[in-house]
């Protein structure tokens with residue numbers, strides 16, 4: 210496939226105009242030049258379009274879409290999605306605080322996560338979140354105590370582990386009994402009955418999340434069927450639930466995967482819940498922001514060694530860890546259209562002192578010289594949020610584009626920013 214066809218398939222919001230890579234009417238080299246280092250750029254139109262895909266596909270089914278902000282916590286994206294009617298799925302007190310500061314109403318927030326501290330649970334109960342997805346028997350007791358001490362009742366769902374495959378990478382599978390997530394399927398009825406009787410707890414829903422980057426909706430259908438039979442047996446025992454939370458996980462295209470259409474995902478879920486008096490809760494992350502973001506980087510140097518061409522970038526594993534962590538593939542395209550030159554294999558690496566700081570192995574690329582700029586495609590999810598300052602490298606900046614305008618949403622950080630945040634004790 211020609212690289213421009215691949216670009217159109219993977220990152221529909223990005224294309225070449227007059228030989229330069231653009232998004233939202235903005236020449237991306239303008240942004241990377243201003244950042245003077247690696248920068249993530251998100252197309253707000255593309256983010257919104259991806260969200261609206263879900264909204265449209267579920268229009269005929271009571272549904273609450275709770276964007277999983279773990280994928281990308283950019284404040285501008287939270288505001289955009291909140292304004293379009295989205296809720297959010299949060300997995301920490303920090304995310305909850307950020308979501309509230311972005312104006313997301315508490316009654317559209319789901320709090321997920323396998324371990325929540327007392328402080329985080331109290332914060333969620335005080336804020337009045339829509340639902341806390343509880344993952345252990347211990348957490349039920351912890352939450353009951355916190356809610357009663359605050360004179361409140363906590364709306365909960367149990368995240369049930371359906372003990373099924375998700376058909377995705379081992380590292381991002383979460384719905385097998387051997388994974389750390391959720392309460393065991395067979396324990397769920399007893400825990401629901403206990404929760405129902407416990408002051409401070411109000412069971413409202415049933416929840417699951419079987420994994421990320423799911424490319425086949427059959428896995429979801431199987432997990433939904435297990436959850437539905439649990440719902441039905443709870444209902445037969447007199448427990449009336451309101452929400453059926455299927456988690457997130459819908460995959461995207463990074464290379465040549467076939468990502469299911471949102472419509473067929475929706476059809477699978479609607480079929481699974483048909484006839485139930487349930488509001489569906491969705492927690493999509495990657496599918497909304499992944500294709501809508503790129504990481505821009507500049508070539509520092511190039512060399513030939515051991516018969517290989519090396520392209521050394523100013524971005525590194527601290528900026529985008531997915532290739533090092535999961536051997537993930539990100540397409541790399543130049544910001545200036547190279548025309549019809551031959552593409553030859555290159556190892557694309559960053560400057561961090563680790564052999565795993567490698568983005569691509571023997572990847573066909575056009576000729577690249579120091580100073581040339583490139584974009585990593587489909588980097589909008591689990592990119593910036595997983596960034597660190599390893600090697601004292603300032604975390605990458607972030608920017609958004611729309612209607613010919615762009616702005617930094619996370620400023621380029623200086624060395625002073627890094628130094629200022631550390632303190633040596635006076636007694637040293």
Ligand SMILES: Cc1ncc(COP(=O)(O)O)c(C=O)c1O
Pocket residue numbers: 277279280298321322418420421422456457458459492493494495496590
């Ligand atoms: C509980 C929960 N919900 C939603 C998501 C979002 O998943 P994705 O970004 O694959 O849609 C995750 C991510 O793993 C998660 O852990």
